[in-house]
Structures are given as C-alpha cells and as structure tokens.
Amino acid sequence: MSAVTLDRAQPAGGVSSRRVGASSRTRFFNALCGTVVVLFALIWLVPLAWALVTSLRPEGEITTNPTSWWTSHWTLSGYRQVIDSSDLLVWYMNSFITSAVSAALSVLTCSMAGFALARTRFKGRRFMLGLLLAGLVIPPQVLIIPMFQEFTALHLTNTYWSLILPTAPNVVAVFVFMTFFRGIPTSLGDAARVDGAGWFRLYRTVYMPLSRPAISAVAILTFVWTWNNFLWPLLVLSSTKTMTIPVGLASVASGYGAHYAEVMASAVLGALPLFAVFVLFQRQIIEGVTSTGLKG
C-alpha cells in the first residue's frame, strides 16, 4: 500500500521511466491520447463558457447574432437586471443557510450514531443496524407524497426546517463514520478512558479530532447535495422569499422569456457559489467522493 502512495506521489517520474525505451509508435499513441482528451475537455467547457460569454453581451446583439463568441460591448446589465428584478440574493442566503445547517446537523447526528454503533455495545444495537441497512435502500424521492402531508400537518412548509430535517437522516453518512471510527485503534481511546473520560468525551476529544477526512467528506457532500436538491424544495417552498437557488431559478427565472443575457446571467449566478466551493475544496470533494461513494 505504501508503495502505491509513494509511486502516486511521483507520477511524472514513473511515466518518464516508462518512456525511456518507448518506440515512436508509442509516442505517437500518447500524442493521440493527449489530443483526444484535450478535445473532450474543450467540448465539456463549451456550454459553461458560452453561458458566461452570452451573459456578458448586450441583449440587442444577442438577438441579431445569437451564437457569436465576441462582442465589443461587454456589459453586466444582464446581471444587474437579474439581481434587481428577482429575489436572487435572498435565494442565495436561503440556500446557504439550509445547506450549512444541514451539513452541520448531518455531521453531528450521523457521527454520534456512527460512534455509538462502532464503539459501544447496547441492547437493540443489532436491531438498529438492521433498520439502518433497510433505510439504505429507501430512495427519499418515493416518499414525497407522505412527506408533504407530514410537513403540512406540522406547519413546516416554507421554512428552513422543511429542507434541513429530511437531509439529516443520511444512513450512508452513519456507515461512513462507523467504518472510519472502527479504523481508529482502540488503544487511543483506552488511554483517555484510563483517565476517567466518559463516552461522550471520548467521542468529542479523541475520535472527532481524528476524523477530519470523514467529517469534511460528509459535510461538503451534504452541503453540495442540499444546495442542488430540487424536487423536495420545489414542493415545500412556495413563497419566493423562502426559495433556494434551484427552485427560484426554475420557477421564477423561467419567466424571463427571450431575454437571453438575463437567463444566462441567472444560470451563471446560480452556478457560481458551488463553483467557488468546488475550487476551494476540490481535494476534499474528490477524496470524499472516492472514499465514500456518496452520491446525491
């Protein structure tokens, strides 16, 4: 395992050593691979780049020449229009608060449950594990009808809670924490227990500080997932003041009609925050995805 890590740390060296005796055919093959992947990457960037360019062009120019990539009159008027005419800034705040609280609540409840299931033994633990396994196969999407009735009865529609509460019971996150905690040698905890620390302190002072990778994976992925969640917020958020970015964009921004600069500006603005999150936490997100396989 360590050999792999070592090798991964110096991939360039590995490749070049392989290339020392490479024939011209292999070199040609490598160049071909490079060209193909560059081509694909460019194709993949086209929609985003096009949206960005269009959002910065004046509306009149787009009507006369819709697919041009250039303008001599770059303008932010599309953005100004969107921010002035919609509640976009409020949607940002709503998305941010619900995603952040969901992430925090998920980490807290799932790590505690994961810790108890990994490290303590109590009556009903096996039953609980079985119940969680069953929950693993229930897609929350099939529960929208009873959930809507439940939240209506609780008078929780149009509140942040309607988005936060259903994201917390994330069974996969519990198993992620459970596996991670099991990987931490008990000897570390035992030392603390000799000092008379209770279970809760053990969890707080020994296990959680050692679980940064698991915490950041669950937190960031829950954040991204809550931010992008669409169907459930569409059902429970009806006031434009409580909408999140995806619901607001879908229900209100579609009314911009043929004002392409505005539509693209709203798309860019909708994508921007998570882009920032992605650029800042790229490593954690990718590690989180690869180590946990968490998917929305």
Place this chain on the structure above:
Amino acid sequence: MVTDTIAGPTGTAPARTASRRSRTPTESFTGRRTGPWMTAPFMVLYLLFLIGPLIYGIVMSFFNSSIVHSGLGRFAGVSNYREALTDSAFWQSMWHTVLFTIFTTPPLVILAFVLALLTERIRHGRWFYRFAFFAPYVVPSAAVVLIWLWIYTPAVGLATKWLSAFGITAPNWLGSADWGMISVSLLTIWWTIGFNFILYLAALQEIPREIYDAASVDGASGFATMWRITLPLVGRTTALVIALQIIASLKVFDQIYLLLSGGPNLSTRPALEYVYDVGFTDYRAGYAAAASMIYFLAILLASIVWLIFSRVRVKEEAA
C-alpha cells in the same frame, strides 16, 4: 476491524473480554447506557423523516387520500394498486425511466473510464481535466437546464448552428418525441460524467506502476495491457460506478421535468414525474402513494438483482 476492538494492545482489553464472558457488562466498558443516547438524535430524525413517511405512505396507498385535504380519506382497498398496474400511462413512465437508464448508463460508465484512462497518461495539468469534467457536476440542475435549453433552441441555438456548419440539419431537439430522450441524455452525460470520471481516475492512480513496467518488459501491447491488467484492476470501481449510476438514473426527475416537462406529449415523462403529476397536480395523494410503492419495489428489485449478481461475481473472482 472487529477483532481490533476486542484485542487492544493495552491492559484493559483482556479485562473487557473477561467482563463480556461473565455477562456482566458495565457502562464504562460497553457504553450500554450512553450508546442509545448518542444514537437518539439520529434515530429520532430517521424514524420521523424516513421510516415514518414510508409507513404512512404504505397506509395512504390503500385510501383515496387527497393532497388538498388532511387525513386519509375514504378506504379504497387495493383499487389504487389495480388502477396503477393497469394504467398504460404509468407503465409508459416506468419505461421512460428504464429507457433513460439504458441511454445514459453505458456512455456515463464507458466514456468516464476512457477519459480517465487518457487523462491518467497525461503528465502536466491534470487539474485542468479534472476541472473540465467535474465542474458541471456541481452546477444546480436548474442552471444546467437554462444553459441547455438555449443550446437546443431551434434555429438560433448553439447545437443547431454548429451542426449546420458541418452541413447537417439539426433535429428538433426538444420538440419531437424521437429526440426528446436523446437530448436529455446528452445533457445528463455532460452534467454528471465527472463523478464517475474522478472515481475511475482515483482507481487508476492506485495501480502500481511496476505492474505496467513488467507488462511492457514482457512486450504486451498497450491494448493488451489495458484489457488484461487495467480493466480487471479497476473491476471494483466499475461495479460501484455501475451500481450508483443505475440507481441514480432510475430516480431521474430534475432535468427531464425542467427541460421537457416530460414532453413532448409525455414521451419522456419519468416515473417520478408521473407520481408528481398524479399526486400534486391531480391532487390524488393516495393513488400517487400506490404508484410510488410500485416504483419503489421496482428499484428495490433492481438493487437486489444487482447485489446477487455482484456477489456471484466476487465469489467467482475469489475462486
């Protein structure tokens, strides 16, 4: 890992084993009192917002409940199930879901693998490719659809223009029943491939260089290396990617609803949108609950088949 718990290296471990044998577990060794308390916050939410709704949904599916009234309404017996099972619109929507899965899963798995394989060979600027392929994945569905709606716009859209530059007459992307599903599949491949891509990229980077070096010393061609060495070594990742991909595709809703509203003429409406339509637009909560349960059972069945299939394969590999 469980052995790890029982046989710790410090002196306390034997005492713990002993106490367990004597069946007198104490709080400080087992946490039998703290354990339940620590799971309580999660379990309360779990029961309230997952298990509870499931049970309520099952009950509701036997009633003529309405979304605009509270309470269950009149008892309906199995009539909701009978209606759903005989409704061609329901089965069509189930078929659209399957069709979407068939359209998107192979490209999303194979293309992701190929792109990861190619990227892995590149020495410089790997971050650029990771960015290019994974960035769309973090864009919210609504923003993705706004962009693609315009790409697909007849006459002035980017897709139409570019195709006509090559002398190809662009199809009616969103307006024709034949192309609707293809259009939404293309969008989905662009949007979500990054997830599979980075899983594959990570798996490929785990493969020790020495194996490749040995293969090239033995004179294996590049293709043979890939077929005989790379593919089997990323087998686990492939299993994971396919499983996650199929399950995600079976739950499709966002992009089809936003791009096409299930149209044209309901030709792309997925099962989840059928539930949404009958439950929230037609107010028929009880019937929609029954349709969701059938849909749920279908997903469950797919998961079980997959589980059995992959277990068998793992056993074969082990043997």
Place this chain on the structure above:
Amino acid sequence: MLLGMGGLVLGGAALSGCGTPLATGLTGAAPAHDQFTYWNLFAGGDGDRMVEMENGFAKANPNIRLSAVTLAWGNPYYTKLSLATRGGRPPDVAVAHLTRMQTLARAGLLQPFDSSDLARFGMTPDKFTPKAWNNAHVDGKLYAIPLDTHPYVLYYNTKVCKQAGLLKSDGTLVDMHGPDDLLNALRAMKKVTGKYGLVMATINDPSSCWRIFATLYWQQGGVLLADQGAKVVLDEDKAVKALELLHTIAVEEHLMPPAVDDNGTVVAFSTGQAGFLFDGEWDNSIYTGNKTPYNMTRFPFVYDTYTCQGDSHTLVLPKDSSRDSARLNECLTFIKSMLDQSYTWAEGGHIPAWLPMQDSAKYHHLKPQSNYADVANAVHYDDEAWYSGSGSDLENVVGGTVSAVALGSLSPTAAVAQIRSRLQGYADTPSPVS
C-alpha cells in the same frame, strides 16, 4: 462605552434588516406584512402588459409594497398555487383561469368574495360580462373576479382573402354559415396561395387541438361531461361529425398542413401560405409586429348554434387564515386597479370583462381586438370537472387524440372511441376534491 453601544445598535439594525427573510425561513412566519404578493402566469406580450399594469398599481398605491411573481404557465402554476395554499403560505391575490378556478374552489383552496365588500369598491354584478360573472360562481358563491374573456378566434390574411373573393366591400370577411361555406372558402384560398387554405397548430399543442374539436362539437349542441366530470355524456354522432370535418380539411383535401407546431403556424400565416388561422386571440401582437396583412373576427359559424371555445382570466383570493380586513382591502384595491387598467390588457387581444371598458368608445376603436367582442357571452367554457380547464388533463388527452386525426393516423370513429375510453378512466376515478 458609547462607541460600543453604537456598535450594538448598528449591529442590531443590520440583523433585523436582513433578518426578515431569515426569520421567515426559520419560524415559517408569514412574509413581512408590508409586502403584498401577487402571482400570475403570463409570459410574452401578456407578461409585458401585466408588468405595465402592476407598475400602474404601484404608482397609484405607493403605500402598498407589491411583490409580483410570474410562474410557469399551465399545470406547474396551478400545482404551485395549490401547494402554497395548502401549506398555508399563499399569495394575497392570484390569477386563475375561470375553468381551473372551479376545481381550486371545490378543493377548498379559495376564499369567496362578499358582495358588500365588492360593492364598496364599485365592483357590482352589472359591471361584468354576464357569462363570465355567472361562471365565476361555484355552488352559488362568487370565487373569482373575471378580468377578461379570451375566445378561440379566426385570423384571416386580407391579401389572400381579397384575391379569393372572400372580402366584402368594407374589407371585412364575408359572412359564412355551415361547413360548406367554410370548405369552399378554404378551397378558394388554396387556389390563391397554391399551398393551403388554413393553418392551425396540430402538434405539441394539445390545447389548440382541443379548441377546434370542442368548438365544432359544442356548435352542434353537444355536451361532454356531466355531474362535475363523474359522467361522460359524449354524443358520438356529433363528435364524429366534428372530427370528420377536420379529417376532410386536413387529410382528404389537404386544405391545411397536417403537422405544424406553434412556431410553424406563425411562419405559415405570416408568409401567406394559408389565408385562415385558427388560434387564441392573444397572438395578434405577433402579426401586427411582423406586418402581416391580417384581420380578426369570431370563429366561423359552422353548425347549429353559435359558440366557440374560450376561457377567462380571473383574479382569486387563495384561502389564507391570516388575511385581515386591512389586507382584504388591499386585495380589492389591487383587483379594482387591474380592472381599471383593462384597456392595457385588451390591447393583447382579450375582451375586457369590465363593462365600463368593454362598452367604451376607446375599446371599440381598438382594432382588430374589438372585432370579436360580441362573442364574450357566446363562448363555451370547458365542462366542469376536476380534470378539465385550460392546460388540464382533459385538454391534453382529447387534444392528443384530435391531433392524431389531423395527422391522418387515426380515423374519426376510432378517435371518438379513444376519447370516450380515456375520459371514462377519469370519470371512474373518485374526485380528489370532493
């Protein structure tokens, strides 16, 4: 110390400032009371005119902070409105089609209007199109204030019609009565255009297909649904007769292009490929805009009694337990303001339901929009059912079948059988609103 206090005060002010929506989200409290929320579903030209009217209201009532929201047309709008009301956070006033309002009212999602409240604002029954006003009642209670009537109409290309000898000396269309008059007119125009006589959207627009079928069926005195949709009373002979006329026009004589969507109709009618266009009246600004030589009149009189499919946009009060008398007054002020600005609305083609405007000389001079004002009381609203109304399942299901007839893939008899069996499925379903 003083500085510290100042900071506290400032901080508090900032918190409460941005805290309003925050508090809304956390507690689920109703949005701040100084905001008056209004929902509508208008896009395009109607959307622009509605914004103009909203601005007119805001200017006249600076003390009311209007928050107007435009949502996607059709089922998504009504779903959102229903869920918002059910969830206890509806808008103060919302637009609803008259034919969809009935279902909303029966579902208990609307608050009826009180006639004495309305009288305080000068909105009395005698000031509204009687047909729209009467249909705005459900079980004897008034649930909606009609803003307009929007009928299915006939657009005709004056250049084509003149060449085909279909214009009177005053430049308007000759009177037609009966299927033969219609067919002969189409044949004459086909000779002139060399392409078609008529165009209408037949694909990707089930509502358009529903309108032609319903109009031809209702002109024969047919009824489709009874008992609020629990019974299908389709008269098969009349339905076959209606579809056979469509079959003759589209399939046998090729008097209209078989497969055209909304954009296609615009192209075909503006370029003079067809002399007649059957469509809703709201597209007139397109043809005025692209300078098509055209005029508008009521839908042709083909069978026994004159009627044409139509609907009305209305303003409704979603049920809201927090609506006090002050808020109700704001709602009524807003509704009255919309009625007073009916002229702006009428420019889009809709016949104003507000009689002071409908009877005014100003409106009568609005051409071609006022040419068909006489059908305001002759329109036929969709038969009441929980699955009927503009953009509803009824329109989608019947429209889909009618489309197949126009495309020639289904015979009129087979189509009628299909309509009956599909509607029977809905009729057999217990109504979710009763």
